Amino acid sequence: MWLGLSALATGLLLLFWGFPAMFPESPCWLLATGQPARARRILWHFAKASGVDPENSTEEESSLAMELDVLCAGHPQPRHHSVLELRHTHVTWRNALILGFSSLISGGIRASFLHSLVPSEPSFYWPYFLAAGLEAAATVFLLLTADLWGRRSVLLLSTLVLVLASQLLLAGAQYLPSWMVLFLSVLGLLASQTVSALSSLFSAEIFPTVIRGAGLGLVLGAGFLGQAAVPLTTMHGRHGFFLQHVLFASFALLALLCVLLLPESRGRTLPQSLQEADRLCRSPLLRGCPRQDLLPLLPASLPGAGTQLAQEG
Structure with a gap:
């Protein structure tokens, strides 16, 4: 049933492939890849839909329109980029590897917490409804803390809680009282959901515009690959579950x-x-990073971009 619903949802999303007007391309990505003409058309479409006439606008908007006209007159060639270009970078590939690894571990270790939550076969699917509720709670937690404490601090805290919960369950699940096992399982599930969601948010802010979609897809794919370990807990016998728990708990410490x-x-x-x-x-x-101004619409890497802004400055 769930497989049929997933296939139906995917099919509905594929229908929108032929309707680019409903989901236009990002003007920021078009400008970063050297396609100012397409970006200008989309921006003008947005302006007219908002009731703004691009020809009769403020001085700042007029300078932006002039800059776009200059870029379009040069007929620049589009410069498409591939995620494989990460191998030529010095820092970005490392950040991508860390975030993908964190997403993989947070997705795979959920099987250990679900197994500790319900040691025997459940008569109903309440553990999975609990996991969905904890995912919503993790999202609310990120909304309250990610901007206040910073992405890296919250990710570090969530990974630390994930490691502590997994290590305590691994070392003393047979000796701890049932309420403590339940508490550690719920806490570990909440931490794993937080790490998974924050890894995706982090990757969207670290990957450059030219490959942001592909990089985010890699991190999300790593998380789904880790979740493939969850069905192993439902197999009869479960002889390899302890080794699976040890493996993911060790990798969680490395991710920390x-x-x-x-x-x-x-x-x-x-x-x-x-x-x-x-x-x-x-x-x-502990010091974090100073806040900067918002990114200007026209990236300076394009030919001619920023000249008008520099003259005004």
Whole structure:
């Protein structure tokens, strides 16, 4: 049943492939890849839909329109990028590897917490409804803390809770009271959901615009690959479950150490190119990163972009 519903939802999404007007391309991505003409058409469409006439606008908007006209007159060639270009970077590939690894571990270790939550076969699917509720709670927790404490600090805290819960369950599940096992299982599930969601948010802010979609897809794919370990807990016998728990608990400790190598993306402008993403420095953990102004609409990497802004400055 669930497989049929997933296939139906995927089929409905594929129907929108032939309706680009409903889901237009991102103007920021078009500008970053050297396609100002398409970006201009989409921006003008947005302006007219909002009741704004691009020809009779403010001085700032007129300068933006002039800049777009200059870029379109040059007929630049589109510069498409591939996620494989990460191998030529010095820092971005490491950040991608850490976030993908964290997403993989958080998705795979849920099987251990679900098994500790319900040691025998459940008569109803309440553990999975509980996991869905904890995912909503993790989202609310991120909304309250990610901007206040920073992405890296919250990811480090969530991974630490994940490691402690998994290690305590691994070492003393047979000796702890049932309420403590239940508490650690719920806490571990909540932490794993938080790490998974925050890894996706983090990757969207660390990957440059030219490959942001592909990079985010890699991190999400790693999380789904980790979740493939969850059905192993329903197999008869479960002889290899203890080894599976040990493996993921050990990797979670390694992920905790790797998170310290990530930069803090809170308050920073989104990188446009691979070169800008490679310059994301790793700020001190407790000090964070100073907030910067929002990213200008036209990336400076395009030919002619920013000349008008420089003249006004």
